[in-house]
Amino acid sequence: MVGDDVLFLSVTELSREIRARRLSPVELTHSYLRRIKWFNERLNAFTTVTAELALEQARAAEREIQAGRWRGPLHGVPYGAKDLLATATAPTTWGAAPCRTQTFGRDATVIRKLREAGAVLLGKCAMIEFAGGLGYRFANASLDGPSRNPWGTDRWTGGSSSGSGAAVAAGLCGFAIGTETWGSILCPSAFCGVTGVRPTYGRVSRAGAMVCSYTFDKIGPLARSAEDCAAVLQAIAGPDPGDASASNEPLRLAGRVPRPISKLRAALVKMDYSKGGQPEAGAAFDAAVAELRAMGMRLTDATLPAIPAAEAAGLLITAEALSAFEPFYRDGRVKGLRDVYAPHQPEINAAATGADLVKAWRIRVKAQEAMAEFFSRFDVLVTPNFLSVAPPVTQDLYEALPYGDPVGAFGNLCGLPSVGLPCGFGRARMPVGFQVMGAPYDEATILDVAEAWQKRTGFHRERPPLRESPATAR
């Protein structure tokens, strides 16, 4: 068995050890499985652990590497996948009680690509039911209850990629795959103190993934560093005949020459912490901005376009989700969801007309045009990633997170990439994060900033105070 110091290594570091045959993928997989066994009951990070498959894949990786056939930076590295990605040999529950025994008998494209890259699937990560597409008010709107935050197990991990965030933060895997319709990668990144990338819409094929919203869903990595996210994104990106939206825009992250951040034009979009935010989180963000300036970044105050992006995104996502999950309303299975208001969403949204939907689509173009103009003046946008730390698992989330998410609204309405980065700690020593958003298909630039930030700071290397004795665990 290998120790915690190894299990918390970045993918890049694990890969270097594995390639040099100083670290056995089989031993590493056994060690992660042991750690999952220790902590999963407390954290609810994994819904299903695929131990047999993991060990089989790890043994295959070890054989290949010993034979000199190294596939790349993910070869032999164990990971977790959000439980809305179809897997041939394990249930895919979509985080929802009515789908507890659902199987597909095939792998999603992302799972296949990671298998081909030699990564080792440890299991399926817990998530908010239906990725939150039908709304949710409490963290327990999930198959087996709320995922708990490794930094404080009385607190939530964020959602909807709840288990993915917990698994990475707790050192239960090398990296995890999450999805974002609006906020579901960036939120767990912020609350769990990990690095997450929401790619450009269409960058990663969604074939074999549950649909929450046809025109908003994105798949991306959560990991312990931006460099790791780049390695994972490179492996899963690309066109796919199984997903008409998957783009063939080139992505060249490996071996790229980073742009110096002193040469970048950066927009600083400030948030109002007085409307439900926490001053400690604001202080951590202000310190991050000061550090970015000390690194040579030229940040200019900027405002978002005066367009109702949140309203348009909200209406479109709700309408698409109601359509996507229509079979569950038709046969009554929606009543099996944990959120008591989900069955009532058609009634709640009945006032929306077809004309409203078309108008939202037209507003979407206006938002895209405005953000295209915005990114003609700026290379990146820097802004907080949530204005408060992870709330207690039992708290009403409408009460806990009362502030808006205007940058997330534009980012997801326009399909823009963003990276969430840890930048300190707030109340109860829970993690605080910020984000760097970029122009469509320009993941390289936001990752340049993220990697420069993490070379300069050590927040991404902080570990939560988990102990193997439940009596001493938080």
Added chain:
Amino acid sequence: VAAGSAAALVAPAATLAQTAKTTRRAARTPKSTAPSASRAEIEKQKQYVAQTLKAIREFPLENRDEPAFVFRPIKAGRARKGR
């Protein structure tokens, strides 16, 4: 969908802070929510939807402003693959 965003699906941002103030005392877990409380919450969420629709309806657009999706006819014998 993240939690704050999930709230935004039914409540415009401007109303969320107000919601927090009014629900602080009444916060409860879903299982303990009585039917009448559920009905009140449903009616509240309907009001949020109405405010969302108001913002969308009042945003000025010209006749020529087109929607984001592009309709493409599919040639004979060429079925488009979905997800």
